[in-house]
Amino acid sequence: MSILIQLRTGYNYLYRHLNRIGKVQSPDCLGCARAPETAFHYLLQCPAHRGARARLRSEVGREKMTLTGLLDEEKSLTPLFDFINSTGRFKHIFGTLPPIGRDEEEEGDR
Template identity: 55%
Template sequence: HLHRFQKVDSPTCPCCNMANETVFHYLFQCTAHRHARDRLRSQVGRRNMATKYLFTSRSLLTPLFEFINASRRLHHIFGTI
């Protein structure tokens, strides 16, 4: 996803080098962010672990931002969110 916006040179996830980095991969698949994702899931509940809920429910934004900060994946672009 960052590659599409020319923020990184390669579409491959630099954290796991196993797949193209998409929003879906970052949030739900990347093995490098497993622990942060587990914390997110425990905060929001398994049912809410879908982009349609994570991106639209105000009550889920704080846990989502905590995941983003814990992963440190976007820190070099945005700093602490």
């Protein structure tokens, strides 16, 4: 869940923040080099993730395709994590993100 807090606050592993804290030279998105890599750009704009975003949109609905709709709505979280996993953008940091609720379901089975 820490990735949600990071995406919400802007203190994350996207290039805009990494550039701000002096970890990378450019804030630009490596996927498209068209804009600074922010949560908004990564989730809603970057053409490099067009296919994954189309799947996300079909799962959450057009009206939820906003930062608030994706990051704050509980029903959007599993499709959001599927999107993040399919882009591979955070795999080196977080590994594969599990669907929301899986841990609670497994604990209930014990």
